[in-house]
Amino acid sequence: MNFxxxxxxxxxxxxxxxxxxxLLGHSARLLWHKESSLGDTDCVIVPGGFSYGDYLxxxxxxxxxxxxxxxxxxxxxxxLVLGICNGFQVLTEAGxxxxxxxRNRDLQFHCENIFLKTATNDSPFTSQIPTGKILRVPIAHGxxxxxxxEATLAKLKANNQILWQYCDASGNLTDSANPNGALQNxxxxxxEQRNVAGLMPHPERACEPLLGSDDGKWIFESIFAALKxxxxxxxx
Amino acid sequence: xxxxxxxxxxxxxxxxQGITVKKALEHMGYTGVTGVHxxxxxxxxxxxxxxxxxxxxxxxxxxxxxxSNPVIEDYNLEIE
Numbered sequence: 261m262n263f264x265x266x267x268x269x270x271x272x273x274x275x276x277x278x279x280x281x282x283l284l285g286h287s288a289r290l291l292w293h294k295e296s297s298l299g300d301t302d303c304v305i306v307p308g309g310f311s312y313g314d315y316l317x318x319x320x321x322x323x324x325x326x327x328x329x330x331x332x333x334x335x336x337x338x339x340l341v342l343g344i345c346n347g348f349q350v351l352t353e354a355g356x357x358x359x360x361x362x363r364n365r366d367l368q369f370h371c372e373n374i375f376l377k378t379a380t381n382d383s384p385f386t387s388q389i390p391t392g393k394i395l396r397v398p399i400a401h402g403x404x405x406x407x408x409x410e411a412t413l414a415k416l417k418a419n420n421q422i423l424w425q426y427c428d429a430s431g432n433l434t435d436s437a438n439p440n441g442a443l444q445n446x447x448x449x450x451x452e453q454r455n456v457a458g459l460m461p462h463p464e465r466a467c468e469p470l471l472g473s474d475d476g477k478w479i480f481e482s483i484f485a486a487l488k489x490x491x492x493x494x495x496x
Numbered sequence: 497x498x499x500x501x502x503x504x505x506x507x508x509x510x511x512x513q514g515i516t517v518k519k520a521l522e523h524m525g526y527t528g529v530t531g532v533h534x535x536x537x538x539x540x541x542x543x544x545x546x547x548x549x550x551x552x553x554x555x556x557x558x559x560x561x562x563x564s565n566p567v568i569e570d571y572n573l574e575i576e
Binding site for chain 2 (some may be wrong): 309316320324365407
């Protein structure tokens with residue numbers, strides 16, 4: 261499988277994403293934001309970082325990069341796109357995912373391990389996560405508070421688009437387990453077609469025991485399985 | 497000519513900066529403050545003789561697409 265990891269000025273988790281995919285046995289390459297074609301790509305990862313210095317709003321400027329036009333077309337054709345942290349912000353700004361990420365409720369940058377509950381296995385990003393498994397993965401963000409208006413939130417719930425929620429170690433969706441004030445403890449969602457997903461936590465930083473957790477690998481394993489079963493479109 | 501754009505968080509969006517500043521004002525003894533909303537101010541210089549109506553249309557488009565995020569923000573545009 262070929263993964264394309266986008267690289268904007270001030271992306272800083274791009275190498276981590278490439279490393280994680282390769283470690284898990286697949287091929288990944290960096291794709292500069294000025295490229296207008298994705299080439300031979302099975303899945304696009306929009307990585308974490310501070311694209312364009314977070315100027316104006318997080319992700320607001322990156323969405324106009326030439327490569328994002330290609331990503332939008334890829335997504336419209338059913339290709340798998342995963343946005344991590346700043347990548348999630350870019351995808352919401354681009355309109356590929358609903359809602360927005362705003363300043364953490366305590367105004368603090370949070371860099372810590374959190375626990376994630378998978379709300380549904382019905383997506384190419386969650387299908388292989390063992391039932392009931394609580395994922396321990398890191399977060400590192402200042403603007404990760406998920407917001408959507410009531411109508412959007414109702415639609416997300418009705419369509420099962422909420423993929424991950426912040427929880428405590430036992431899987432309870434408590435307010436104290438919510439690091440940023442996100443509505444409904446939302447850590448990650450997918451689009452209505454279920455081929456584009458975004459999450460604030462960093463699964464790519466938790467794919468090997470040496471880093472303290474390898475729970476993040478389940479998200480990548482889900483993508484590999486979806487691609488292997490050819491349930492999603494790719495770009496040649 | 498100048499375009500002045502004021503961007504504010506939508507009322508439904510929690511504005512932790514505004515809440516924190518409101519608390520600070522109360523703490524300092526300022527009374528009667530019922531709300532603080534923190535946004536952005538953008539000033540755009542326009543070439544002399546720019547057609548005002550055309551600029552208004554173009555900047556509304558820019559404000560909707562880039563300068564503000566309509567999911568979480570409102571904006572007000574003035575050209576003078």
